[in-house]
Amino acid sequence: MAHSKLIFISGGVRSGKSAYAESLVRRFGAQRKVYLASGRANDTEMRERIERHRSDREMDGWHTIEQANQFEKVLPLLETGDAVLWDCVTTWLANELYEGWEQGEICAEKIGCMEAKWDRMKKTISQIADRAEVLVIVSNEVLDDFMRDERYMKWLGKIHVWLVQEAVQAFEMENGIAFKRK
Amino acid sequence: MQIVFGGAFNGKRQFVKQQLKVEECSWYEGQCPESISKPAVIAGLEKWVKLQLQNEVSEENIMQHIKKVSQQAASSEQIWILTDMNRGIVPIDPIEREMRDVIGRIYQHLFAEAQQITRIWYGIPQIIKGADHCENLYKNR
Numbered sequence: 001m002a003h004s005k006l007i008f009i010s011g012g013v014r015s016g017k018s019a020y021a022e023s024l025v026r027r028f029g030a031q032r033k034v035y036l037a038s039g040r041a042n043d044t045e046m047r048e049r050i051e052r053h054r055s056d057r058e059m060d061g062w063h064t065i066e067q068a069n070q071f072e073k074v075l076p077l078l079e080t081g082d083a084v085l086w087d088c089v090t091t092w093l094a095n096e097l098y099e100g101w102e103q104g105e106i107c108a109e110k111i112g113c114m115e116a117k118w119d120r121m122k123k124t125i126s127q128i129a130d131r132a133e134v135l136v137i138v139s140n141e142v143l144d145d146f147m148r149d150e151r152y153m154k155w156l157g158k159i160h161v162w163l164v165q166e167a168v169q170a171f172e173m174e175n176g177i178a179f180k181r182k
Numbered sequence: 183m184q185i186v187f188g189g190a191f192n193g194k195r196q197f198v199k200q201q202l203k204v205e206e207c208s209w210y211e212g213q214c215p216e217s218i219s220k221p222a223v224i225a226g227l228e229k230w231v232k233l234q235l236q237n238e239v240s241e242e243n244i245m246q247h248i249k250k251v252s253q254q255a256a257s258s259e260q261i262w263i264l265t266d267m268n269r270g271i272v273p274i275d276p277i278e279r280e281m282r283d284v285i286g287r288i289y290q291h292l293f294a295e296a297q298q299i300t301r302i303w304y305g306i307p308q309i310i311k312g313a314d315h316c317e318n319l320y321k322n323r
């Protein structure tokens with residue numbers, strides 16, 4: 001059954017999906033706008049980019065929570081009535097699926113590893129949506145291409161189908177225009 | 183002739199299975215036999231095209247073959263499940279570069295032939311051709 005407070009937005013790189021998601025959240029006029037950032041800094045440029053985005057949002061009144069994986073840890077940090085924006089699914093999936101690469105044993109290759117994480121994540125998403133005024137989830141369109149990483153693409157497709165099913169509204173962004181698909 | 187189109191892992195096959203009685207239908211996965219008599223689903227065409235190119239079959243012959251198959255849609259229903267693969271970065275592998283061109287042109291031919299085309303976006307169908315009599319933006323979105 002669709003979750004009345006869940007909104008899904010997906011689009012290509014620079015399609016305007018994040019700006020649109022932010023405008024949706026702003027429209028709710030909640031007490032607090034919370035930004036869940038799941039990007040992870042692997043180099044200085046990335047660290048600077050993340051810091052720049054963070055301070056830009058702070059000036060705009062956003063409270064940022066950085067959570068690369070294990071999203072259940074976000075729950076105690078949220079307050080009832082927060083308007084929450086999670087950007088984005090693709091970085092979270094990469095963090096979870098390839099966790100353990102430093103040790104040479106990634107989650108994607110362990111039987112049942114990603115399945116367990118996804119089960120937990122589905123629960124967490126529902127719990128966040130229950131507590132929040134609105135939960136807007138942003139993701140990327142990367143499946144209209146040749147098979148690059150079949151495991152990753154298969155998971156992303158499965159996750160997107162579930163999110164669209166659960167969402168009360170789903171949008172596809174094309175060059176700044178939001179097409180309402182649900 | 184119908185086409186169900188969309189990116190990988192978007193739920194295209196599941197949509198087709200929900201739409202039709204599969205037992206009455208031959209399902210060709212990654213195959214494209216020259217003669218099709220029963221109602222048929224042709225899926226994974228990109229795998230078949232790749233195989234032809236690897237076997238050095240010319241684009242012209244591939245196209246002729248496809249046209250021969252799609253002509254038979256006049257007498258028995260065909261559903262083609264086509265994967266959108268042409269919105270990515272230019273591939274490094276020359277076969278993949280060639281494949282993009284070839285499937286792009288095949289898709290254009292099939293799109294022109296089809297009476298109805300449904301695009302699937304994460305399980306959500308959108309009729310992009312053949313909805314003229316029930317064209318309704320609200321329904322279609």
